[in-house]
Amino acid sequence: MAKVKLQNIARKFGNVTAIENITLEIPNGEFWVLVGPSGCGKSTILRAIAGLESITEGEIYIGNTLVNHIPARQRDVAMVFQNYALYPHLTVAENLAFGLRMRREAKAEINQKVQTVARSLNIEHLLKRKPKQLSGGQQQRVALGRAIARVPQVFLLDEPLSNLDAQLRDDTRTELKQLHHQVGITTIYVTHDQTEAMTLADRIVVLKDGNIQQIGNPQTIYAQPANRMVATFLGNPPMNILPVTYLNGSFVINNQFLPINSEIEQRLHPIQGQNFDLGIRPEDIQLATSELNQKGYYTITVEINIVEPLGREILVKSKLLDTNINLDFLVAADWQGKQGDRVTVQLDLKRLFIFDVSSGKTLF
Ligand code: ATP
Numbered sequence: 001m002a003k004v005k006l007q008n009i010a011r012k013f014g015n016v017t018a019i020e021n022i023t024l025e026i027p028n029g030e031f032w033v034l035v036g037p038s039g040c041g042k043s044t045i046l047r048a049i050a051g052l053e054s055i056t057e058g059e060i061y062i063g064n065t066l067v068n069h070i071p072a073r074q075r076d077v078a079m080v081f082q083n084y085a086l087y088p089h090l091t092v093a094e095n096l097a098f099g100l101r102m103r104r105e106a107k108a109e110i111n112q113k114v115q116t117v118a119r120s121l122n123i124e125h126l127l128k129r130k131p132k133q134l135s136g137g138q139q140q141r142v143a144l145g146r147a148i149a150r151v152p153q154v155f156l157l158d159e160p161l162s163n164l165d166a167q168l169r170d171d172t173r174t175e176l177k178q179l180h181h182q183v184g185i186t187t188i189y190v191t192h193d194q195t196e197a198m199t200l201a202d203r204i205v206v207l208k209d210g211n212i213q214q215i216g217n218p219q220t221i222y223a224q225p226a227n228r229m230v231a232t233f234l235g236n237p238p239m240n241i242l243p244v245t246y247l248n249g250s251f252v253i254n255n256q257f258l259p260i261n262s263e264i265e266q267r268l269h270p271i272q273g274q275n276f277d278l279g280i281r282p283e284d285i286q287l288a289t290s291e292l293n294q295k296g297y298y299t300i301t302v303e304i305n306i307v308e309p310l311g312r313e314i315l316v317k318s319k320l321l322d323t324n325i326n327l328d329f330l331v332a333a334d335w336q337g338k339q340g341d342r343v344t345v346q347l348d349l350k351r352l353f354i355f356d357v358s359s360g361k362t363l364f
Pocket of ligand 1: 013016017018019036037038039040041042043044045192
């Protein structure tokens with residue numbers, strides 16, 4: 001096991017900048033997730049650590065060793081891709097043993113390691129089968145097993161669950177987390193799926209356009225996003241963003257004045273006519289009731305567009321009256337509202353975010 005350190009790394013492909021300037025240090029034994037939209041550079045970072053991709057600038061350390069010029073197979077990392085890449089002519093047991101055989105470990109030791117890995121991944125009953133006799137989920141477990149059997153210093157996973165169906169993805173995700181608890185290998189996991197990032201990570205690295213937007217544990221990133229991109233990327237359903245203008249001590253949206261409190265005013269120092277983006281998560285909006293203390297809320301009337309039952313609750317997609325401004329919120333599963341209804345909702349003032357319109361930076 002080893003820590004992984006990236007120091008100002010960059011990778012250009014001709015005039016395409018895949019990664020611009022990445023610096024981070026992953027402590028020994030932690031599970032980090034790189035997350036971001038398609039094309040943000042996640043896979044390039046992972047492949048650079050594995051030695052499958054060269055970098056144009058910067059330094060990569062595994063443990064205390066500078067590995068920039070060390071070939072992939074000498075870096076002692078194991079990588080798992082989304083398309084399992086098992087050897088089709090070998091059995092599951094032989095696939096699991098492959099890396100160990102290459103290292104010329106003793107036969108008895110190999111057998112014992114294969115059994116241990118197979119047990120921890122629940123694939124003992126499949127050891128004699130060939131890959132084509134396995135389901136996608138089973139194949140992916142074998143691929144994970146093959147990678148961990150040789151106990152690499154670093155475990156690299158590139159969207160390993162994306163080819164699995166929803167149920168299997170959830171199950172395998174849980175197994176992966178358990179596996180990490182058991183073996184504690186430094187793990188770097190790439191995904192564009194924010195649920196995977198939130199559930200698996202000790203720390204999440206949010207990327208956009210080849211740059212780091214924020215690094216933090218899942219709870220902190222969710223509660224204190226550094227900017228609008230992070231705020232809207234993490235969270236399902238995503239955060240609402242409402243364009244507002246500051247006028248006479250209020251945010252104005254759609255001719256409606258939402259008075260701002262002195263704390264927001266002091267922190268923002270707004271000037272007349274200044275535009276902001278106001279962010280609020282769907283779970284921080286509720287249907288207005290007379291019992292609630294109106295003071296702690298903004299009250300807004302919306303027209304319902306779509307009602308999506310999610311089982312435990314209902315996602316309501318609405319628009320601010322006579323506008324195209326979307327506002328999504330969650331209500332109890334037994335709510336009876338329907339498309340076209342007008343309802344008044346309350347935005348919890350304690351849960352508001354204010355973003356700078358052009359930079360997207362979180363101001364409040
Ligand atoms: P995805 O989630 O879609 O896999 P990603 O975040 O992993 O995306 P990368 O695969 O790292 O993104 O690619 C980052 C950028 O670099 C993209 O714009 C991509 O088109 C570009 N890129 C990656 N590999 C190459 C290459 N070999 N040649 C040219 N451009 C490349």
